Amino acid sequence: MSPLILMSFRNLSRNRRRTLLALGAVVFGLCSLSLIRGFVNSVEQAQLASTLFGTTGMVQVHRSGYLKNVLSNPLDLAFSDSEEMRQKIMSVPHVLAVSPRLQFSGSLSAAEPISAGVESLQNSEPRTTFIAANAVDPKLDRKVMPQLYEWLLAGRFFGDTNSMALVVHTDIAAPLGIESVEKNLSQSKEEWPVLLTPDKDGALSGEALQVVGLLGSAVPTDKRFALAPLNTIQKILKMDGQITEYLVRLDDVKNAPKVQQQLAQLLGPSFEVSRWDEVAPFIKDLLENVDKVFGFITIVFLLVIMLGVVNSMFMNVLERVREIGTMMALGIRRGNILALFVMEGAFLGALGAFLGLLLGFIIVSVAARFGIRIPAPGSSIKFVLYPFLTPSFIIQSFVLTSLGAAAVSFWPAYRASRMRPVEALAAV
Amino acid sequence: MTSMESTEQREIRQDRKNIIEIRDLKKIYHLGKTTVEALRGVDLSVAEGEFTVVLGPSGSGKTTLLNIIGCLDRATSGRYLLDGVDVSNRDFNDLAEVRNYKIGFIFQNFNLIPVLNVIENIEFPCLVREKHEDRAKLRERVRSVCAEVGLERFIHHKPDELSGGQRQRVAIARALITQPRLVLADEPTANLDSKTSDQILELMLNLNREHATTFLFATHDPRVMELARRTVRIKDGTVVPD
Numbered sequence: 001m002s003p004l005i006l007m008s009f010r011n012l013s014r015n016r017r018r019t020l021l022a023l024g025a026v027v028f029g030l031c032s033l034s035l036i037r038g039f040v041n042s043v044e045q046a047q048l049a050s051t052l053f054g055t056t057g058m059v060q061v062h063r064s065g066y067l068k069n070v071l072s073n074p075l076d077l078a079f080s081d082s083e084e085m086r087q088k089i090m091s092v093p094h095v096l097a098v099s100p101r102l103q104f105s106g107s108l109s110a111a112e113p114i115s116a117g118v119e120s121l122q123n124s125e126p127r128t129t130f131i132a133a134n135a136v137d138p139k140l141d142r143k144v145m146p147q148l149y150e151w152l153l154a155g156r157f158f159g160d161t162n163s164m165a166l167v168v169h170t171d172i173a174a175p176l177g178i179e180s181v182e183k184n185l186s187q188s189k190e191e192w193p194v195l196l197t198p199d200k201d202g203a204l205s206g207e208a209l210q211v212v213g214l215l216g217s218a219v220p221t222d223k224r225f226a227l228a229p230l231n232t233i234q235k236i237l238k239m240d241g242q243i244t245e246y247l248v249r250l251d252d253v254k255n256a257p258k259v260q261q262q263l264a265q266l267l268g269p270s271f272e273v274s275r276w277d278e279v280a281p282f283i284k285d286l287l288e289n290v291d292k293v294f295g296f297i298t299i300v301f302l303l304v305i306m307l308g309v310v311n312s313m314f315m316n317v318l319e320r321v322r323e324i325g326t327m328m329a330l331g332i333r334r335g336n337i338l339a340l341f342v343m344e345g346a347f348l349g350a351l352g353a354f355l356g357l358l359l360g361f362i363i364v365s366v367a368a369r370f371g372i373r374i375p376a377p378g379s380s381i382k383f384v385l386y387p388f389l390t391p392s393f394i395i396q397s398f399v400l401t402s403l404g405a406a407a408v409s410f411w412p413a414y415r416a417s418r419m420r421p422v423e424a425l426a427a428v
Numbered sequence: 429m430t431s432m433e434s435t436e437q438r439e440i441r442q443d444r445k446n447i448i449e450i451r452d453l454k455k456i457y458h459l460g461k462t463t464v465e466a467l468r469g470v471d472l473s474v475a476e477g478e479f480t481v482v483l484g485p486s487g488s489g490k491t492t493l494l495n496i497i498g499c500l501d502r503a504t505s506g507r508y509l510l511d512g513v514d515v516s517n518r519d520f521n522d523l524a525e526v527r528n529y530k531i532g533f534i535f536q537n538f539n540l541i542p543v544l545n546v547i548e549n550i551e552f553p554c555l556v557r558e559k560h561e562d563r564a565k566l567r568e569r570v571r572s573v574c575a576e577v578g579l580e581r582f583i584h585h586k587p588d589e590l591s592g593g594q595r596q597r598v599a600i601a602r603a604l605i606t607q608p609r610l611v612l613a614d615e616p617t618a619n620l621d622s623k624t625s626d627q628i629l630e631l632m633l634n635l636n637r638e639h640a641t642t643f644l645f646a647t648h649d650p651r652v653m654e655l656a657r658r659t660v661r662i663k664d665g666t667v668v669p670d
Contacts (some may be wrong), residue, residue: 003548003555010543326539329500330553330602331528333521421500425535 004336008343011316012351019348022312026352026405027359029305030397033298034360038367038387040294044287046383048253051283053147054217056276057099057247058256061089061263064272066245067279074103074244075200079271081243089248092262094255097143100243102135102233106197108168108226110176111190111208129175131168131195133226135233137161144249148215148227155181155213161231166195167213171223178211185212195228199237207236298397302404305352310408313345317412324416325424334417341413342406349405353398364389445512447610447642448474448497453506455492455665466492467503468665476609477640479633481653484662491614493662494646498531498612499523511609528553532603532641536615538595540587540602547583550574550601573601577631593624600631610642617649629655 012019052058063077081100089098110127138157142149149157158165168176176193192208199205209228217225234240250259256275263273277284317324324337364387371384455467466489474480484490495501496508499515502523508516515526533539540549550570554561574580577597587595596616603611613632617625633655636643645652653659661668 003544003552006548007541007543014543322537322539323541326533326535326541327552327556328524329498329527329533329539330556331524331526331606332556333524333558336556422495425500425539 004340005343008340009347011344012347015316015319018312018315022308022348023352023355025308026305026349026401027356029301030353030356030401031360031363033301033397034357034389034393035363035387036297037294037393038360038364038389039372039385040290041389041393042368042372042385042387043383044290045388046385047283047287050147050383051280052253052276053145053249054151055148056279056283057144058250058253058276059248059259059263060274060276060279061246061248061267062244062272062274064270066272067274073198073200075237075239078102078200078239078242078244080241081246082241086246088266089246089263092259092266094250094252094259095248096251097140097249099136099141099144099247099249100230101141101245101247102230102237102239102242103133103244104135104197104228104233104237105130105132106195107131108166108172108176108193108195110178110193127175127177129172130224131172131226132224133166133228133233135228135230137230138227141227141247144247151216153214153216155185155211157213157227158229161229163229164192164207164209164232165212166193166209166226166228167215168211168226169223170214170216172226173211173214176211178214181212181214185210195236197233197236200239205236205238207232302400305401306404306408309345309348309405310411312348313341313409313412314415316344317341317416320416321419321424321427324419325421325427328419328421328424337417338410338413341416342409345409345413346402346406348409350398350402352405353401356401357394357397361389361394444475444477446473446509447476447478447511448472448644449507449509449512450497451507453493453496453503453508455489455496455501456504466665467496469506470662470665470667472660472667474610474642474644476642477636478658479636479643479645479656480658480660481645481647481656482660482662483647483653488662489665490646490662492665494612494614494644497610497644498533499527528557529606530609532606532608532611534596534599534603534611534613534616536618538587538592538599538619540595540598542587545584545586546574546579546590546598546601547571549587549598550605553602553606570601570605573605576604576635577601591624592620593628596620596624596628597631600628600635604635604639604641607639608641610644613643613645613647615647615649616645617647617652622651625649625651 063079066077069077086098086100089095107128108131138159138161152167153170155167157167187210189208192210194206194208196204196206209232215225215227217223230243234242248259248263250256253276260273260275264271267273327337368386368388371386373382373384375382450470450472453467453470454465457464457466470493482490482494492501496503499510503516506516507514510526511530515523518526541552544552547567547570550573551566554566571580571583574583577600579594579597579601582590582594587598590598616632617628620628629652632643635641645656647653
């Protein structure tokens with residue numbers, strides 16, 4: 001077989017222009033595919049990061065029945081936060097941080113200027129807005145949800161859990177008449193917006209809170225979002241020491257199922273431990289669908305590339321009919337003719353895939369060094385994307401292209417191997 | 429007998445084993461609705477060590493006969509024994525093996541493989557065999573054949589770096605490396621100048637004498653005819669009697 005391997009490799013340099021054209025198609029295709037994959041990877045990574053570190057955390061602990069009753073008042077399933085409970089969660093391997101949260105909702109109303117007359121009150125637009133908020137201990141929460149704390153567009157976060165402060169999404173700020181946080185910070189307490197929130201029994205409690213920061217978000221659905229200090233909200237709701245959930249950060253999201261199982265065992269049946277993809281299944285679906293679409297694009301790309309390869313290989317066979325006849329006269333078996341052209345196609349595919357992937361890898365690496373800043377759709381946050389390629393993508397693309405090129409070359413190679421020696425030798 | 433040959437030659441032939449033995453060979457081509465009878469019952473025997481020329485105008489069936497003798501094509505009917513073995517009804521790979529082990533080919537256009545150098549071209553028929561011989565021993569043989577045909581200085585050259593005469597020497601070396609029972613040469617001197625032709629013919633004659641290799645030529649070259657010890661004439665698909 002060795003002269004055949006040698007020949008099929010050397011044959012590539014015979015008609016340089018044609019080989020370069022076919023090779024160019026493979027290189028261009030694989031390079032483009034790498035760039036798309038690198039970009040898609042970075043989008044997926046950013047999406048996943050904003051989910052894990054900005055929206056859901058990796059693992060959540062609730063009272064049993066939480067996921068089944070999403071529509072009910074979260075306060076109904078509140079439970080006591082304790083140092084002991086946090087330590088218990090922290091004791092599970094792979095857990096890095098834990099943050100207690102109290103989910104609540106309510107309305108936020110801008111204080112009406114006292115000096116305004118009845119007329120102006122009637123003409124003014126309603127200045128009340130609904131919020132779906134989380135009360136947190138910023139020191140603990142920052143460790144679990146670092147990305148959320150990067151989405152501050154203006155102002156600052158509240159420093160401790162007792163302050164009378166609020167950080168709201170920019171979309172909430174506008175109806176409240178908050179034009180800039182700076183102006184807001186200098187306002188007196190009378191001018192602060194009032195939070196009205198129903199407690200467990202539905203009774204409304206109210207308190208004036210100062211908006212100290214404006215938040216953007218990566219997800220368009222988060223526009224009612226606000227963060228409030230945990231102790232302050234617990235006092236307003238008369239729920240001292242009560243929370244609705246713990247968010248848990250792990251060393252690696254891959255360990256979520258393991259940690260989920262261990263936590264569930266440790267905390268017993270009165271608690272419910274959920275993974276991020278159970279809380280936000282649509283994100284997982286989205287990522288999976290992106291992969292499916294990319295898979296389809298890959299197939300289309302590869303088909304086009306393979307058309308180039310098979311065309312080039314047919315030309316090669318037609319150009320070498322007499323040579324095929326000569327080899328047959330010298331006693332080569334049909335299988336060897338087949339192998340000769342299949343290997344030639346495989347070499348073409350492998351060489352093109354190697355060069356294309358190398359080029360793609362270089363471009364992706366350069367792009368990753370600088371990062372690509374793009375606005376997330378429908379949100380006020382700019383993502384910085386860092387494209388990357390996984391070894392499995394590189395290996396799979398290389399193997400698939402090489403095998404694909406070999407497979408499509410089988411067709412012209414078969415035609416070559418079925419030629420009749422007499423006719424092949426007589427070819428001009 | 430069916431050809432022109434000297435009494436001496438005939439005696440030699442009768443003593444020796446027949447390499448080619450053809451009886452009532454017919455070849456019919458179907459071209460659309462018409463049938464063409466290219467060979468209409470050929471009888472021919474060629475003994476070991478003969479240096480024979482096959483003559484015939486185009487359309488005589490000469491090429492068809494040579495193709496069948498070379499196991500490149502199969503007859504429609506009749507018997508063909510090559511080196512005592514019936515090869516009339518073998519399949520492709522069987523015939524490929526017969527060609528590889530028993531027949532050497534020398535073509536008008538040399539038909540070297542352009543991507544292989546001289547050594548690689550010569551050893552090619554041995555390397556496509558199912559059973560390989562020892563690579564070092566093969567190289568040794570290739571070198572000695574190269575020396576025999578006068579190519580020692582060109583062993584690493586590619587065919588396009590060689591002259592016509594040198595290329596035909598490579599083809600001769602390639603035909604001989606398998607130590608075939610029969611060498612078929614189809615117009616081997618047609619693309620060479622007269623001086624080179626003479627050298628090539630001289631070389632083949634020497635090989636014929638030294639190795640007792642059987643040579644069968646198809647040619648119009650009068651010098652080949654002069655040198656041939658036997659001439660077989662083909663006309664209208666049959667061998668013309670003397």
